Amino acid sequence: MSPETISFRSTCLRALCYILLTAALVQGVYLEAIHLPDTRLSEVGFTELTQSTLLAICVILLAYVRFGLRQLPTISLLMMAFLGASLVREQDALLDAYVFDGAWQVIVTLIVLPSLYAVIRARHTFLAEFERYANSFSFGLFAAGFLVTYVFSRLYGRGEMWMAILGDAYVRDFKNAAEETTELLGYALLLFAVIELTLLARRRLTTR
Structure with a gap:
């Protein structure tokens, strides 16, 4: 069996797990709104902390794929960067307050530039890996997560759009809730993509 092949039983089991996790995230946002009104949708609230947690798990899993399993080295490096x-961007307020203003931009630059340089140097390897990865379930989930997080949530969370929708009833909380919860969904999809990538890497390792 090809390492890209996923059985029907395995697909159903993963789908159930992803559905349950998504439901748990939505329920967490609901409980945050009810029981934690002072911190909801803030930097120390459930939604923001969960976003950071999902990203941190993604980074850990990708480090495992690259350094532990030694599979898809350029794909995993680029995704990890x-x-x-x-993840650093999500901590911008804390870094600005406790390190220095603009600290997150410096850290992001130190992460992204060396990683891009390494991938560009190994571009032939990257293209070969991408040709196979682009046909995987993981890539489909990653593309969906990217679009939801970095495109849809940014456009959906625009203040002027919510002002137009709500008119005189506009309250910033509506805009924040729309943007942050949509972003949370996007990060969940990215986590599912990374989980699928990890499982794909393990299958490739065991079928050698």
């Missing part, structure tokens, strides 16, 4: 930069 991208999601690691996103």
